[in-house]
Amino acid sequence: MAERTAFIGARVVDPASGRDEVANVLVEGGAVAAVGPDASLRGASLVDCHGLVLAPGLVDLHAHLREPGREDAETVETASRAAAAGGFTAVAAMANTDPVADTPAVVEEVRSLASRAALCDVFPVGAITKGLAGEEMAAIGEMAAIGVRLFSDDGRCVPTARVLRNALQYAKAFDAVIAEHCEDPSLAEGGQMHEGIHSYTLGLTGKPAESEEIVVFRDLALARLTGGRLHLQHLSAGGSVELLRRARAAGVRVTAEVTPHHLVFVDEDLVTYDTNFKVNPPLRTPEDREALRAALADGTIDAVATDHAPHAVEDKEAEFDQAPPGTIGLETALAAVLTHLVEPGLIPLPRAIEALSTAPARILGASGHGGPIEPGRPANLVVFDPRAEWVVEPPFVSRSRNSAFLGKSLRGKVIHTVLRGEPVVGDGKPRR
Template sequence: MKPLILKGVRPYGEGDPTDVLVRDGFVAAIGEVADTADTADTAEVIEGHGAILLPGFVDLHTHLREPGREDTETIATGSAAAALGGYTAVFAMANTDPVADNAVVVEHVARRGREVGLVDVHPVGAVTVGLKGEKLAELGTMAKAGVRVFSDDGLCVHDPLVMRRALEYSKALDVVIAQHAEEPRLTVGAQAHEGEHAARLGLQGWPAAAEEAIVARDCLLAEQVDARLHVCHVSTAGTADVVGWAKARGTRVTAEVTPHHLLLTDDRLDTYDPVNKVNPPLRTARDVAGLRQALADGVIDCVATDHAPHAVQDKDCEWSAARPGMLGLQTALSVVVRTMVEPGLLDWRGVARVMSERPAAIAGLPDHGRPIAVGEPANLTLVDPDARWTVRGADFASIAANTPFEGMELPGRVVATLLRGRVTATGGRIPA
């Protein structure tokens, strides 16, 4: 692999533009490197024009749909979307068909990710067999196969005894249990956030307390057994308050928020367009403000996309029949810029923290989320902060096109992505 020079870039958006030399998968030099004798004639050059250099993004919450629903996404197309979105590692959720509740399935997902090679694909193992919430899955054998995060995402591990047992095993295995927090007895038939918009449209409400109650319960269970709990897709300001309370008590809890919960509110229900149907649902403007502040303050640790591709027939139908979920990989950075950077809640080091460093640390990835420094792995993302672009789902690398941001103009765009020094995306395309 040829040496690579990132010319005229600004690490973390700070200082004057400089050059970064990448060799053999690592950052070899930072400074005036373009004219050194061993690189001048052989190195590939990417002109940065003052673009911002960040550690490659890590997504703790991605649905790649393979195996089972390759008509909506594959590991290849999802990996391409991730690379174009600036990601160097993604965690593929377990709700596939068959479910990733055993070593055979998780090893298949990991192998396909390596074969595609655009991002590091880490399979998430199911907590319970078949995602049924009744019997613990083969956590030990999956952990031995390399799984570091377990989740029944899409469904809550609602039985407190099963959840406690899962947390106990996770402590012994030094892995993380990631919970989709939803008290199912409070969400029977739920279609949207319980509020004025759902009431006006006649949609069954999904109360905030259904999320907050499970998070409070699980924080207490995690504290009791001293295990690591991760809260998926926090959607209410009340949940952020619960997480903050638990952290203040010393509970080993972390949390994520999605880009769509940072930007969109339940007033979008008024269009009655199922592209806005998601689980947990879009909440109120007060919740959005609370989530943004919690992310800025570090109460919520990171941004995770919950990238959820769906076939046209699963979205282009009546609301009650539509599948919940939204695309997120190729718009995440821009939504974070709009909701967190432009209002001054985060600077670019903050973006690195919530999109790379913290998710990598939560999942225990030693080679991702690293500082931009000599000797560190060259898992990097180059961002043009001044770019503005209009979202067109049909142009995405994903098979599906169910983006809630269709037609929206967003700020900031990924210029290039490097995985161990190899360019996996540049100029909005995947290199041949």
Template sequence: MTTLALNNVRPYGEDVLNLLIDVTSGTIAEVSDTPFTDADEVIDGEGNVLLPGLVDMHVHLREPGREDTETIATGSDAAAKGGFTAVFTMANTNPVIDQPFLAEAVWSKGQEYGKCDVYPVGSITQGLEGAQLTEIGLMARSGVRMFSDDGKCVNDPQLMRRAIEYAKAHDVVLAQHAEDHRLTGSASAHEGEQAARLGLRGWPRVAEESIVARDAIMTRDYGGRYHLCHASTEGTVELLRFAKSQGIEVTAEVTPHHLMLTDDKLATYDGLFRVNPPLREARDAEALKQALLDGTVDVVATDHAPHGSEDKCVEFEHAKPGMLGLETSLAVVHRIFVETGLADWRFVAKVMSERPAEILRLEDQGRPIAAGEPANLVLVDPDSSWTARGEEMASKASNTPYEGIEFTARVVGTWLRGKTTYTEKDSQ
């Protein structure tokens, strides 16, 4: 067998250990207090933090249809550079992923490239038109684990009820983009003082919260596994907390940008900060942080959304919503939770790897760092200062909202089933 030694690493930021990886089988062969010296390749981890490979439940890789902004290949590169070994790419492509053969093509292309497991998300409705359900059963049999009309909400309550029932029958996750379109219209900013000051049409919290409440009740009555995309308000946190207290099978994600950024960023009218749902106020960000800490919100998901400059360097209300996230998410979570002492690396592993893998029932992702487990791993230097620059991203696009911000945690290596998919020298 071909072997790789990862010596002098700190799993979960704890005691120093050494790993011997069987690259042939893609598993961790042995964990020891003693360094391995006879492996085919030996890497000195220099005391850096080792985590299970990250899992992102929510990305947009734009292929098919907008390969000018991202492809499965460039998105996989960005994922590997960010420490991810699995991502779920949303269905709002052109054509929409609403047929089994399209989902199978996305999966096959990701596997062929080999940098990251790229799971296709099937659309809930045909063409994302909100009128007729897709063949959820056929797509589930083709391996689709999650369905979403992300970018749009399934506003029709009768259609959403049927979707919940079908999803339950096929034991797949239904992920909702919670937005009552009748309340948002042409809104581009959070409804608050900042939007009023800037003359931007406001997007009220109730547009999200009303859908969350409706869907939680439907899930209570009709069952199934319901997942909320990009929770963004204090009220949504309260609704999720109530739903979970009632035993409703609801999970939720929060994005790094909704944790770190607020609507004060809109003062310059920079289209980089246009996102859906919009950046909210400080009290919303604080509520989301606490909800992630106490488990009311389950995971961090990036909502990685590449756009070209022609879609961002325009008037704010005309800018396309979305931000890059794959290459900065770990650094953002580290800054908010680990640097401040709010949480440790075990928490990071939970919300960025273990819990998303559990929700999506991935057998070989988000696993413990132990002998016999899959060698899906990320090595992080927690004391390596770097500055986010869009032009230096592995993504095909450059629309990062963190331009010029300095972070202190950097991914230095990523392995997918023992195969090296990224090392720090790749970006030098």
């Protein structure tokens, strides 16, 4: 890319600065040099963005990169390429790798893999407990000392209140965030989908919404008790949202995320036993989905996070109860939100960008991401066509293809992703 690049004529949507107008954005030396309707373009190579939206690069609080351990399903490199293709400039890499990221060594390994090959910034998440076993605290302080901000046993819930209490309290010393996968293991045991009329009819063991709500209640109480920072991952139940809303009003330090698939799909989508709809937490009822959408709209839920969960084909192409839960999501998150929330008028575009970029960047402590798009700031940007329609189908940039959106038509296509001034995705394709 030329030393000076000007993205001209895009609708610039930047929640951090409150900007929402057609403007030019000048990028120089990896940083934003100027922004505004009249920004000088002298000497710059021009990128025509009329009709497109320019926003801060998206930030994913929740992705499974699978490396180390399951490189057949995904690697740091392939996930980062999928992320860039989906408009993300930063992703949080969950700790449930093999080995688990419960020590600085594993964190450093993921970082080093990312620094060699990644098309986006990778923020390793540390485990809360050793080996995700839910018993002894992992090296939270040592990992925080090398910059880890988010800690999670995701895939599992911290099973006892005592261990979570200690983690929330201990993490305060480092201003770290404890992110919880809220699910009572005894109630959810063996569960394949949301418990309700469809699980009964399909003969699949259900996980009641209460298996999440009970733990959300417990965790909010512990956050209040400790004053620690709690983040609730991939909320799925309307009851959880109500508890969260009350806790926020009472001043508990808590943030929350929801996935695109929980915002779009419901339990009834499982009637053909398609394992791509088998996710954890499970897809719940239309009423739950409405509650999640409303909570995202009013800010009760801060962020949209993908829970990108790649799985090898042979693992997913199995009997329903034997297939692992999860859907990939990095390449479809933006379009899913645009198609199912922005276009029908449920949330305005700036709120969507806030939920996909500004808010998660703040929670993750990814200070170079999420905007504001202002002179001197790192040029981490996404440019997308909000109207372009496409059908989700292989090949994916991700190494896996277990997408709940497979075969679905979505609107909204990433055209450019810019990482510190470098065009990592151009004309919709990863550049390297």
